[in-house]
Amino acid sequence: MAYSKQWLDILDQVKEFEGNRIVWYRGQSNSQKTLHSGLFRVIDDYDGITIKEIKTIERQFYNYFLNLGYLHHNAQDWELLILMQHHGVKTRLLDWTESFAVSLFFAFQHWKPxxxxxxWMLKPLLLNKKATKIEKFHNEYISKGISYTNRIDKETLNDFLDHSVALHPIRNNSRIVAQSGVFTIQGNTLDPLENEYNGELLDDNILQKIVLSEEIRNDIELYLKHSGINYFTLFPDLDGLSKHLNKSVLDKVNLIWHSASSDDFMKIK
Known part of the structure; x- marks a missing residue:
C-alpha cells in the first residue's frame, strides 16, 4: 500500500521548513498541549502562581533528588538536572529530538482517535540568536557559565533569561542517546514557547506546528516500521524490550487469529 498524498505533503512540509538549517522535533499525542516544560505546567494547576514560587518548587525538586537519590546517581548540577528530566521529575527542560521519526513515535503513543x-519543529540556533544575539549551541546554559545550582539559589538575581534557549545536553544515559535527545530550557517567562515574543517565533518561521489527523494514522505506523523505530530502539533496556515484545508479539497473534487457521497460530515466530 502506497503512502497517502496527505502524508507525502507533510514530508514535503518538513523538508521545506528545514531548508539548510538544523531542526529539532517534538511529538505530542495531543495537539492542544502547549510547549510548557513540566515545571511550568504547575501554572495550570495553581492559578496566579508567580515565577518566585515556581523557583521555590524547582529548588526543592533539585535538593530532594540530589540528597535522597545520591547513592543511585552520584551526579550534581547540570548533569543531575538532565538525570532528573530523564526519570520524570518536573524540570524547566522540554524534550526535543534531532530525529523526525523519533518525534513521530512519541506523537503516535497515547494518540486518541x-x-x-x-x-512541533524548531530551528534551535535561530531561537538562541533571538534570545542572546548569538547563533550557537552551548553545552551549558547561556550566562557566562553560571552553574545550575547558582541559578536556583534564592539569592541569585540574574539567574535565567526571560526566554527559552536551546541546549545541546550531555547525553548521560542510553535513552537520551537512542532518542537523539536535546532540550530547550525555559526561562522566567510564564508563557509557553509558542507564545514567547508575542508569537513571533511562529511568524518568523523559527517554530512550526504540524497537526496529524486520524486519516494518516496508518501512514505514520508504516513510516515508523520502515524507519525501524519501536520501544526497544528508543528505550534500550528491559522496560523497553518488554513493551516492544508485548506489542510486536500480540500484533502477530492478532493478524494470524483473524486471518489463518489454528495450525498457523502455533507457528508464530
Whole structure:
C-alpha cells in the first residue's frame, strides 16, 4: 500500500521548513498541549502562581533528588538536572529530538482517535540568536557559565533569561542517546514557547506546528516500521524490550487469529 498524498505533503512540509538549517522535533499525542516544560505546567494547576514560587518548587525538586537519590546517581548540577528530566521529575527542560521519526513515535503513543496529534519543529540556533544575539549551541546554559545550582539559589538575581534557549545536553544515559535527545530550557517567562515574543517565533518561521489527523494514522505506523523505530530502539533496556515484545508479539497473534487457521497460530515466530 502506497503512502497517502496527505502524508507525502507533510514530508514535503518538513523538508521545506528545514531548508539548510538544523531542526529539532517534538511529538505530542495531543495537539492542544502547549510547549510548557513540566515545571511550568504547575501554572495550570495553581492559578496566579508567580515565577518566585515556581523557583521555590524547582529548588526543592533539585535538593530532594540530589540528597535522597545520591547513592543511585552520584551526579550534581547540570548533569543531575538532565538525570532528573530523564526519570520524570518536573524540570524547566522540554524534550526535543534531532530525529523526525523519533518525534513521530512519541506523537503516535497515547494518540486518541478523537483528538489530533502534532509535531512541533524548531530551528534551535535561530531561537538562541533571538534570545542572546548569538547563533550557537552551548553545552551549558547561556550566562557566562553560571552553574545550575547558582541559578536556583534564592539569592541569585540574574539567574535565567526571560526566554527559552536551546541546549545541546550531555547525553548521560542510553535513552537520551537512542532518542537523539536535546532540550530547550525555559526561562522566567510564564508563557509557553509558542507564545514567547508575542508569537513571533511562529511568524518568523523559527517554530512550526504540524497537526496529524486520524486519516494518516496508518501512514505514520508504516513510516515508523520502515524507519525501524519501536520501544526497544528508543528505550534500550528491559522496560523497553518488554513493551516492544508485548506489542510486536500480540500484533502477530492478532493478524494470524483473524486471518489463518489454528495450525498457523502455533507457528508464530
Amino acid at each position: 478523537d483528538k489530533p496529534a502534532c509535531i
